[in-house]
Amino acid sequence: MSDIKKIKDEYLKKLDIDQNIESINQIKTELFGKNGIVSNEFKKLGSVSQEERKKFASDLNFIKEELQNKITSKIEEIETKEINLKLENEKVDVTLPERDFKQGKIHPVSQVIDEISSIFSEIGFSVEEGPDVENEYNNFTALNTPDNHPARDMHDTFYLDEKKELLLRTHTSPVQVRTMLKGKPPFKIIAPGRTYRSDSDQTHAPMFHQVEGLHIDKDINMGHLKGCLNYFIKEFFEVDKLKMRFRPSHFPFTEPSAEVDIGYEIKDGKIIIGEGDKWLEILGCGMVHPNVLKNVNVDPSKFQGYAFGIGIDRLGMLKYGINDLRAFFETDYRWLSHFGFDPLDVPSSYRGLSR
Amino acid sequence: MKFTIDWLKQHLDTNLNDKEIINNLTNVGLEVESFENAPSELDDFIVAKIINAQQHPNADRLRVCDVDIGNSETVKVVCGAPNAKKGLFTVYAGPGAIIPKNQMKLSISKIRGVTSYGMLCSEAELKLSDDSEGITELSEKYKEKIGKKYFDTKTPKVVDLSITPNRPDCLGVRGIARDLAAAGVGSLKKIKDSKLNQNFDQDLKVTIKKEKKQGCTIFGSCLIKGVSNKESPQWLKDKIVSLGQKPISAIVDITNYVMIDLNRPLHSYDADKVSKEIIVRNSKKGETFEALDNKKYSLDDNMCVISDQSGVLGLGGIIGGTRSGTELGTKNILLESAYFLPRSIRKTSKVLNIDTDAKFRFERGIDPKSIEAGLIKAADLIKEVCGGEVSKFDIQRLEEEKTNKVKFEISLFEKITGFKIEKKEIIKIISNLGFKIIENKENLDLEIPSWRPDIMQPIDIVEEIVRIKGYEHIQTLIPEKSRLKPTLNRQQKLFHFLQRSVASKGFYETVTWSFTDSKINNLFREKYNEIKIVNPISSDLNVLRNSIFPNLIFYLKKNIDRGFKDLSFFEIGPVFSGTKPGEQLTVIGALQAGKYFRLNWQETERNVDVFDAKRDTIQTIVEAGFSKNKLIIKDQAPSYYHPGKSGSVFLSTEEDKPIAFFGEIHPNIVKKLDIKTDALIGFEIYLDFFKETKKKLKDQKSQFEYSDYQKSERDFAFVIDKKIKAQDLIDIIVSIDQDLIKNVRVFDVYEGENIPKDKKSIALNVTVQSSEKTLNEKDLEKINNLIISTVESKSGAKIRS
Numbered sequence A: 001m002s003d004i005k006k007i008k009d010e011y012l013k014k015l016d017i018d019q020n021i022e023s024i025n026q027i028k029t030e031l032f033g034k035n036g037i038v039s040n041e042f043k044k045l046g047s048v049s050q051e052e053r054k055k056f057a058s059d060l061n062f063i064k065e066e067l068q069n070k071i072t073s074k075i076e077e078i079e080t081k082e083i084n085l086k087l088e089n090e091k092v093d094v095t096l097p098e099r100d101f102k103q104g105k106i107h108p109v110s111q112v113i114d115e116i117s118s119i120f121s122e123i124g125f126s127v128e129e130g131p132d133v134e135n136e137y138n139n140f141t142a143l144n145t146p147d148n149h150p151a152r153d154m155h156d157t158f159y160l161d162e163k164k165e166l167l168l169r170t171h172t173s174p175v176q177v178r179t180m181l182k183g184k185p186p187f188k189i190i191a192p193g194r195t196y197r198s199d200s201d202q203t204h205a206p207m208f209h210q211v212e213g214l215h216i217d218k219d220i221n222m223g224h225l226k227g228c229l230n231y232f233i234k235e236f237f238e239v240d241k242l243k244m245r246f247r248p249s250h251f252p253f254t255e256p257s258a259e260v261d262i263g264y265e266i267k268d269g270k271i272i273i274g275e276g277d278k279w280l281e282i283l284g285c286g287m288v289h290p291n292v293l294k295n296v297n298v299d300p301s302k303f304q305g306y307a308f309g310i311g312i313d314r315l316g317m318l319k320y321g322i323n324d325l326r327a328f329f330e331t332d333y334r335w336l337s338h339f340g341f342d343p344l345d346v347p348s349s350y351r352g353l354s355r
Numbered sequence B: 001m002k003f004t005i006d007w008l009k010q011h012l013d014t015n016l017n018d019k020e021i022i023n024n025l026t027n028v029g030l031e032v033e034s035f036e037n038a039p040s041e042l043d044d045f046i047v048a049k050i051i052n053a054q055q056h057p058n059a060d061r062l063r064v065c066d067v068d069i070g071n072s073e074t075v076k077v078v079c080g081a082p083n084a085k086k087g088l089f090t091v092y093a094g095p096g097a098i099i100p101k102n103q104m105k106l107s108i109s110k111i112r113g114v115t116s117y118g119m120l121c122s123e124a125e126l127k128l129s130d131d132s133e134g135i136t137e138l139s140e141k142y143k144e145k146i147g148k149k150y151f152d153t154k155t156p157k158v159v160d161l162s163i164t165p166n167r168p169d170c171l172g173v174r175g176i177a178r179d180l181a182a183a184g185v186g187s188l189k190k191i192k193d194s195k196l197n198q199n200f201d202q203d204l205k206v207t208i209k210k211e212k213k214q215g216c217t218i219f220g221s222c223l224i225k226g227v228s229n230k231e232s233p234q235w236l237k238d239k240i241v242s243l244g245q246k247p248i249s250a251i252v253d254i255t256n257y258v259m260i261d262l263n264r265p266l267h268s269y270d271a272d273k274v275s276k277e278i279i280v281r282n283s284k285k286g287e288t289f290e291a292l293d294n295k296k297y298s299l300d301d302n303m304c305v306i307s308d309q310s311g312v313l314g315l316g317g318i319i320g321g322t323r324s325g326t327e328l329g330t331k332n333i334l335l336e337s338a339y340f341l342p343r344s345i346r347k348t349s350k351v352l353n354i355d356t357d358a359k360f361r362f363e364r365g366i367d368p369k370s371i372e373a374g375l376i377k378a379a380d381l382i383k384e385v386c387g388g389e390v391s392k393f394d395i396q397r398l399e400e401e402k403t404n405k406v407k408f409e410i411s412l413f414e415k416i417t418g419f420k421i422e423k424k425e426i427i428k429i430i431s432n433l434g435f436k437i438i439e440n441k442e443n444l445d446l447e448i449p450s451w452r453p454d455i456m457q458p459i460d461i462v463e464e465i466v467r468i469k470g471y472e473h474i475q476t477l478i479p480e481k482s483r484l485k486p487t488l489n490r491q492q493k494l495f496h497f498l499q500r501s502v503a504s505k506g507f508y509e510t511v512t513w514s515f516t517d518s519k520i521n522n523l524f525r526e527k528y529n530e531i532k533i534v535n536p537i538s539s540d541l542n543v544l545r546n547s548i549f550p551n552l553i554f555y556l557k558k559n560i561d562r563g564f565k566d567l568s569f570f571e572i573g574p575v576f577s578g579t580k581p582g583e584q585l586t587v588i589g590a591l592q593a594g595k596y597f598r599l600n601w602q603e604t605e606r607n608v609d610v611f612d613a614k615r616d617t618i619q620t621i622v623e624a625g626f627s628k629n630k631l632i633i634k635d636q637a638p639s640y641y642h643p644g645k646s647g648s649v650f651l652s653t654e655e656d657k658p659i660a661f662f663g664e665i666h667p668n669i670v671k672k673l674d675i676k677t678d679a680l681i682g683f684e685i686y687l688d689f690f691k692e693t694k695k696k697l698k699d700q701k702s703q704f705e706y707s708d709y710q711k712s713e714r715d716f717a718f719v720i721d722k723k724i725k726a727q728d729l730i731d732i733i734v735s736i737d738q739d740l741i742k743n744v745r746v747f748d749v750y751e752g753e754n755i756p757k758d759k760k761s762i763a764l765n766v767t768v769q770s771s772e773k774t775l776n777e778k779d780l781e782k783i784n785n786l787i788i789s790t791v792e793s794k795s796g797a798k799i800r801s
Helices: A002-017 A021-032 A037-047 A050-090 A108-122 A150-154 A174-182 A222-237 A290-295 A312-320 A333-339 B005-009 B018-027 B140-145 B173-182 B234-242 B250-262 B342-352 B357-362 B368-386 B411-417 B423-432 B458-469 B490-503 B518-524 B549-561 B610-623 B667-672 B726-736 B777-795
Strands: A133-135 A166-168 A187-196 A207-217 A244-251 A254-267 A270-274 A278-288 A304-311 B002-004 B031-037 B045-055 B063-068 B074-079 B089-093 B109-111 B114-116 B157-162 B205-208 B216-225 B267-270 B277-282 B288-290 B296-298 B304-308 B311-315 B333-340 B394-397 B405-409 B436-439 B443-447 B567-576 B584-593 B595-597 B632-634 B641-650 B660-665 B680-686 B712-721 B741-750 B759-768
Touching (some): A002 A021, A002 A050, A021 A050, A108 A187, A108 A207, A108 A222, A108 A312, A174 A187, A174 A207, A174 A290, A207 A222, A207 A278, A207 A312, A222 A244, A222 A254, A222 A278, A222 A312, A244 A278, A244 B018, A244 B458, A254 B458, A304 A312, B002 B234, B005 B018, B005 B157, B018 B031, B018 B157, B018 B173, B045 B140, B089 B140, B173 B423, B205 B394, B216 B277, B216 B368, B234 B250, B250 B267, B250 B357, B288 B311, B304 B342, B333 B368, B405 B411, B405 B458, B411 B458, B423 B436, B423 B443, B490 B584, B490 B610, B518 B549, B549 B567, B549 B584, B549 B680, B584 B610, B610 B660, B610 B680, B726 B741, B726 B777, B759 B777
Parallel strands (some): B205 B277
Antiparallel strands (some): A133 A166, A187 A207, A207 A304, A244 A254, A254 A270, A254 A278, A278 A304, B045 B089, B109 B114, B216 B333, B216 B394, B277 B304, B436 B443, B632 B641, B641 B660, B660 B680
């Protein structure tokens, strides 16, 4: 027995020194192989006297365990070392550039349309659309703007035929007409879309975007109109306090009509919307004219309500500090990259309109 | 509409200051565009410095001066003054300036062969003194003022209102005063009684011909005999100048003044040039006359003309003619105050393309009862300034003008505006606006003032009351959240989803015009007819786009020309298939140019190709919720794609319209448009051709089925006829057992050595999995053999050993 203890100490020492996985496996075989030293000791167990056997067995098991543990931990140690060495060798320069990635962009007009839709969705409006090519009736006549009315001069119209019956819509208001003609009141819609006027300079583009709003029910009055727009503008510009002014104006299709101004100031060359002492005109609105309601088969003695029209591009310019309207439509890669929005940045009420 | 506050106060008694008046104008709906000092003729005279003076090459007494006129601008001026020498500070007037002394208007002129831009002025020319010996000499102190105005002019402040088309009455100062008075700004002054002495009859015969479409219904006139027309007195000149107009002569200025004052256009004829009588009649096609704008007009049938026995004198209510124009030597005038129908005025002026102050007013509707008031005011002033004797008024009318009436239910006001005001106040407001009122218990019978053609029905009365009362009285009601239907319908949701889906693949969204250049459009037009715009803003934006690509490719090229190489753009918007409303489709169009990778430390570079376009197309459709397995790909695409490198995508059956095209853009187009790029690919997705699925996406997901049994993969390589498409092979394999065959992946395509010329080798990896059991060797062997035999028999392929 003393021999085996000696051998154990010898092997433990050996294992301590040894750093090679093969020779450790060799030792493992020498000790625990079929004819291994420890295995042979176990074979002796039968020849040991009854009295000594228990102790012998217990000692032998103890030695076996000690050696086995040593071997296992040694292997682990060496393997860890080897892996670490391998990983060390695999080290790369992570400051080298990553693989190219492409980031897309959403155009500011689309983003603003989504913001507007999100705001009006919160107060129960749904989105309607209409065609870009309209007939003269829907664009003008049905909207109480008969031929030979000077108000038509205010719209420089693109025509598609010499008779001037087909045109590119000059505003989104014909969607009102289409919506009311195909349905029955109440109506509560917004209609964003492209609109066209044949003038073009620094502040006018031949194509621009408007959103129309229409709310018709039994008792919708100017107080509802004011409340709706006050809510919208505050939400859109994401300001707590907003100065808003309703000013009498005239549109053939609404009566009474109003233009809405909001307060602003200029700070460091930038427009700040909210409480400044200057006024900025941002939209036109009013109570839908009884003549319009009659034209779309809605009885003005039973139903009434408001309509409004807002320039989308202009709202975007004000909110995001864009100076040049024409740049919206010029597809300059640099401009789109600068003013565009990440596609994942979907405006919503719970995540907020803008980040 | 421009006027000064002083002028306003001739009609309005008020204690309010300018700022309060301006605010009140806005509050009653008269939008103030600006409130600024009127321009002055003296603004054109600028402090300048002669920086060089040389002898004129062709004239001993002239010098050619280089003059610093500020803002780093130097001009050449030829000057005869002996004191014009280098370093002198003086006063410069540029082309267009009017010299105070002689009212001469300067222009660029050649003086003895040298071009002179303007003039250096003497004190006499500036009316500062009698010194005309040399040009004005200024002290060194003016060094800082070079380029600035020399005269410190104090012009009155001018209000500029933007008057909406419904308010012709406010195209006169008196109408504005009336509105302000109604709003409580002050009180409207009474018009002074005339002291005109009219002792003789107007003996020039006036006839309004009774014709169909006669555009004139009333023609009032008087003769003023023995006038001496002259320059207007200063007060009148100032008024005319404050409007931004040039004074002409007293008589012309007075008629203009009355027009602005009372919104009553007038016209004065030199009575001696009128041949015997005035006839108001319809024109005949081909009649011509020379108008006061010095243009000759050729008339159509049925335009309202004022004529005499020898022909047309002028277009009634639009513009007078030179033949009977009032001049400084005019002795006897005929003063006209008439009523022309808006529709007639508008039609004529549109056809002839004439815009005048009178036309602007008549087409909006002039007060038909202001005929005499206009004659009185103008005749009074002409007599005062030019002398002469005024005849009795001659008023010809075709019909008596009617008084319009409306019944107004008082409750309508609150119903529309949401707030209540006392009946007493309502009556006060509308009576101040000039309505005559008969009061009943629940309603009012109203007689509409003759100057308000815009008022026709009760809603118009509501507007009058609320605008005068003030919009600030309208409550701000908190919006209700009630909803009638979902915000977006299925198609709109698809729009928004696809838009962001494409953008998320690295494309920049753009918005381009709905119209385009027909030349580019023709490259993409396919079967559609060209849709011309009758009045395009420019010849290269002359048609509606038949495709989403023309503008996109145009701007892509612009960016490439700016030096960008790898570009990805898309637009979602309308393309037009016809001229009728609704003949349009909503399309996503995307273009990608250049390389997918540029040479970098990891990847070898490669151009973008048809399979990049296909991936973006398919991924977008799949992300939108459509099953990839059901998509059908065909190798047909519109002609603007590369015929061998493009395809179309069908949603489930080929009988539907394709929902998408993808491919490389045809090399001919790239060449024709001179697009300098390595490669150009594109795809289109047609939103209108997505059929609405029966189930919403949320319902499609209700059943969750999966298999936990072991999968098995096996590779096959088939040698197959070149004409057979990979998709056909995949379809054959999948159709063998759709329950077992879960996936088929092409991992190699090979043509060349060891393969016959007309054949290719396609290697596929097939995944097999049962949802009932783990497949054993025998099962697998069976399905593998079935795959080989089926492919071989159906496609003529041979398994590669």
